[in-house]
Amino acid sequence: MPPALSGPLPPSIPDSQLGLSASELAILRQHQQIALASSSSTSHTTANSVSTRGRGHVRGSASTSRAASAASSNVGGGGGRLLLDAGSxxxxxxxxxxxxxAIGGRIDSLTAQTSASTISQSNRAATSIAAADAEIARFREILRQIDELETEFDKVRHIRDIVKSFRARVEGLERRVDGRAPPSHHGSSKGRGTIRR
Known part of the structure; x- marks a missing residue:
């Protein structure tokens, strides 16, 4: 279970507190950097086309760029932190x-290959022992790859679930903060929350 959030929202928390294994932490750090860097690149590419829609989009692009920079710095520096803004x-x-x-698609492809291999073995039962041994070795290698991908899938799903949980908590806290804001600022705070999401 991820740690409970209370009080003012921190910009990030150590990912070592998420209850992930060492291999899951490595996946989270790698893909947080990839995801935020990709989002930052997309934001820069489309900045001119959206600039006429309001300054909120500009702020969102800048925020994503800063998040990508922070993620890169954290991973590169040997540390790991989960960014806690709703956009990230x-x-x-x-x-x-x-x-x-993508992993699920690869598993489906390998499963189809396994079926084809099984049929091939049945049809070639009369072939030489050497050819049969080669086909069995190929079959076992495919099964090994499926096992590895299923393990990877479970790790990614675990990380995804934690990210979704944190996102729901962050958005819930933002809504509570918006609800406690003074009346004169209530509208603007609510608007900013909408832009971030």
Whole structure:
């Protein structure tokens, strides 16, 4: 279970507090850097086309750029932190969803190859022992790859679930903070919350 959040929102927390294994931490650090760097690159590429829609988009691009820079600095410096702004968590969540889809597709492809290999073995039962041994070795290698990918899938899903949990908590705290804001600032705070999400 991730640690409870209370009081003012910190910009990030040590990812070592998330209850992840060492290999899951390595995945989180690698893909947080990739996801935020990719989001930052996309924001810079489209900045001119969205600049006429309001300063909120500009602030969002700058925020994502700063988040990517912070993630890169954390990973490069040997530390690891989970960024706790809603925008960064949303980007990271979408990245892990895509990653799980890619791994799932690879598992499906290998499963299809396994079926084809099984059929091939049945059809070639009369072939030489050497050819049969080669096909069995290939079959075992495919099964090994499937096992590795399923393990990777479970790790990514665990990390994705933690990211989603933090995002829900952060957004809930933001809504509570917006609800306690003075009336004169209530509208602007609510607007900023909408832009971040």
């Amino acid at each position: 968590l949303a980007v990271l969540g979408r990245h892990f969803e895509g990653l799980m889809g």
